[in-house]
Amino acid sequence: MTGMVTNMIKGIIFDLDGVLVSTDELHYQAWKKLAMDLGIMGFTKEDNARQKGVSRMDSLEIVLEKGNKRYSDEEKLTFADQKNNFYIELLQRLTDDAVLAGVKETLIMLRKKGLLIGIGSVSKNTPLILEKTGLKSYIDQISCGLDISKSKPDPEVFLVAAKKLGLLPVQCLVIEDSKAGIIAAKAANMRSLGVGPEYEQLGADYKYKNLQCEIDWDSILNS
Numbered sequence: 001m002t003g004m005v006t007n008m009i010k011g012i013i014f015d016l017d018g019v020l021v022s023t024d025e026l027h028y029q030a031w032k033k034l035a036m037d038l039g040i041m042g043f044t045k046e047d048n049a050r051q052k053g054v055s056r057m058d059s060l061e062i063v064l065e066k067g068n069k070r071y072s073d074e075e076k077l078t079f080a081d082q083k084n085n086f087y088i089e090l091l092q093r094l095t096d097d098a099v100l101a102g103v104k105e106t107l108i109m110l111r112k113k114g115l116l117i118g119i120g121s122v123s124k125n126t127p128l129i130l131e132k133t134g135l136k137s138y139i140d141q142i143s144c145g146l147d148i149s150k151s152k153p154d155p156e157v158f159l160v161a162a163k164k165l166g167l168l169p170v171q172c173l174v175i176e177d178s179k180a181g182i183i184a185a186k187a188a189n190m191r192s193l194g195v196g197p198e199y200e201q202l203g204a205d206y207k208y209k210n211l212q213c214e215i216d217w218d219s220i221l222n223s
């Protein structure tokens with residue numbers, strides 16, 4: 001009995017890009033611009049899909065592998081900064097229109113049920129995005145790229161989120177749109193719900209196209 005109570009879900013940890021907000025499109029535009037500036041023409045949306053949940057430097061490698069030049073670590077840092085500057089420029093225009101369908105209703109409903117809400121995102125721009133979209137007030141604790149040294153699929157970002165929420169990993173459910181994120185959730189010993197264009201292929205415990213779907217929260221939360 002005690003075990004069951006300890007294992008009940010008490011907190012939901014949301015990924016940010018592609019789960020709460022549509023910023024993955026802006027990431028794509030910024031990487032595309034960097035690719036063009038470097039003379040790399042073959043960077044596509046399919047390549048961008050592989051950047052989901054992946055750190056800034058690892059995402060850069062996915063762009064550079066489409067070209068045929070080798071660069072020093074110093075040059076790579078400069079390119080990552082350039083991309084981030086384009087991206088931040090695009091983020092300045094972000095409003096609550098970028099919040100994905102069903103998100104606010106879901107956050108309000110979960111809080112009413114007494115659940116804690118956390119963010120687990122490797123993006124270092126998480127605070128800016130939450131501020132610009134007005135989502136900050138729905139969130140109890142943020143764990144992001146600024147808090148961690150290892151990117152997803154490492155579980156660090158989710159373990160930090162659980163710790164900040166004052167919960168055990170088994171008491172948390174992760175909501176993700178990337179494979180790297182689902183692997184990270186499993187490595188953290190957390191249950192997972194997959195959403196987004198690839199929701200069926202992510203390997204999540206629960207699968208829904210998006211947060212607008214009729215999600216059977218009661219059975220998930222009492223499982």
Ligand code: BG6
Nearest residue numbers: 017051052053055056123124125
């Ligand atoms: C993730 C995105 O949320 O954040 C990745 O899915 C991105 O595509 C990563 O590379 C890092 O984001 P940022 O904002 O710190 O460059």
Ligand code: MG
Nearest residue numbers: 015017018177
């Ligand atoms: Mg994501």
